Amino acid sequence: MANKNRFTIPIFLLYFLATFLSPTTSKSTIEPCSNSDTCSALVGYTLYTDLKVSEVASLFSVDPISLLLSNSIDISYPDVENHILPSQLFLKIPIPCSCVDGIRKSSSTSYKTRPSDTLASIAAGIYGGLISADQIKEANPDADISDPSVLNVGTKLNIPLPCTCFNNSDNNLPAIYMSYVVKPVDTLSGIAARYVTTLTDLMNVNQLGSPAIKEGDILAIPLSACASKFPTYASDYGLFVPNGSYALTASHCVQCSCGPGSRDLYCMPASLAVSCSSMQCRNSNLMLGNVTAQQSSAGCNVTSCSYGGFVNGSIVTWLSTSLQPRCPGSQQFPPLIAPPTVVPDLLFSPAPSPSESGGFPTTNPKSSVVPSSGAGIGIPPANGPTGSASGSSGASSGTCALTNNLSSFSVVLTLGLVFKFILSISL
Known part of the structure; x- marks a missing residue:
């Protein structure tokens, strides 16, 4: 009976060791x-x-x-x-x-390997844990990655x-x-x-x-x-375009923004060092992004020249008019x-x-x-x-790795003492 207890206690403790110390993904x-x-x-x-x-x-x-x-x-x-x-x-x-x-x-x-690179250092260090070493290896079956810790300099990897x-x-x-x-x-x-x-x-x-x-x-x-x-x-x-930021389109000719608290995309010409197609709305003097407002007894007549997309190398603009209850304020832009x-x-x-x-x-x-x-x-x-x-697989910093190692050591030490105590009682 004593022998049976001596056999089951270590199994019991091994179960807890596996539970507490197994790495979580x-x-x-x-x-x-x-x-x-x-x-x-x-x-x-x-x-x-x-x-x-x-x-x-x-x-x-x-x-x-x-x-x-x-x-x-x-x-x-x-x-x-x-x-x-x-x-x-x-x-x-x-x-x-x-x-x-x-x-x-x-x-x-894509990424070109440099001296001392490993799949682990690329994944955790350079790309900050956005991808794992295994995922990089899987995505590059034609690359010579027989040893993930030894990479040829200049190897092009898909990330x-x-x-x-x-x-x-x-x-x-x-x-x-x-x-x-x-x-x-x-x-x-x-x-x-x-x-x-x-x-x-x-x-x-x-x-x-x-x-x-x-x-x-x-x-x-x-x-x-x-x-x-x-x-x-x-x-x-x-x-x-995410709220509070900008985006370029039309071959860097048009800059669009999503103002604070806005759901309406606003586009205007970007100041460029390249040539762009016309950004004037047809049948008007308004340029892309221009808005005019005229108050009347019935409300506010608003006319705007808006961006309609980049089609076959040309900037599409469209002129719109509307009657609104009140005149709009100045366009708000995300702060640069x-x-x-x-x-x-x-x-x-x-x-x-x-x-x-x-x-x-x-x-x-x-x-x-x-x-x-x-x-x-x-x-x-x-x-x-x-x-x-x-x-x-996510990457931990050196500090966190050290903390995790110390925590694991504490658990092992505690469980070891518990095991020794229980074993001495069973004897």
Whole structure:
């Protein structure tokens, strides 16, 4: 009988060791898909070191000017593409989200390996846990990756970043979804407050049974947006712009914005170093973005020259007139900030999402000279999210890894002492 007890106690303890010490996998929101549509999406990214704007853009294979405007950074500064952004700065990176093998992913990002790179260091260090080493290996079957810790310098790797579309809609309102890697200090309620959404909405979008989240989880966060109404034959059909930011289109000729608290997309000419087609509305003296208002006894007669999309290399404009109860105020624009040189006060918190309140300028933003590089971002609309949570390897910082190791050691030591005590009693 004593022998039987001696045998069952270690099994009992081994069960608890396996339960407490087994590593938990990070969750990621996955959107199944069955068509070839592409939507505009964002990934939240924290710089792992000081990087030039052009270097960050290269990491994600995006246009540097579109990257800056997505974060409402003023592009009129001289040589802005070579401006050095500080380590730990949080940015929203615009990416196209496609349907790859039945799952929404961004397949446009590529990376060339450098000396001392490993799949783990690329995934956790350079791309901040947005992807795992296993996912990179799986996405590159033709690359020579027999040993993930030894990579040939200059190997080109496809980096399938997580993204979601959910028809660019959240609760039947226009939205763009940002893939966000949970930080050690994050709570779901804190994330909801920061990005002007609700705890319930975040739980529904990410199919969470409870508000519990952990470091390394990748959440889909809906950001309110302004939707375009361009015809399907326009090359920038389905353009969505997150609230509080800007986007370039029409070969860098047109700049569109989504003002604070607005759902209406406003487009105007961008100051350029390239030639653009005419932006004057037919049968009028109004240029793209111009609005006139005339008060009358019946109300306010409003005439506007609006952007109708980029078709066959030409900028489509349309003239509209309407009678409104009162004349509209000046167009509000998202406030532009200078290219950052320091990280905001809250080191571990991402930069604020586009706000829907506060004091904002009501005049046109500063003129901007747009370098001719890359392409604008455009894409489609519709209804609402249903996603699924799945495992993906998240990366921990050195501090967190040390904390986890110490915690594991404490559990092992405690259970060892308990085992020794119980064993001495059974003897």
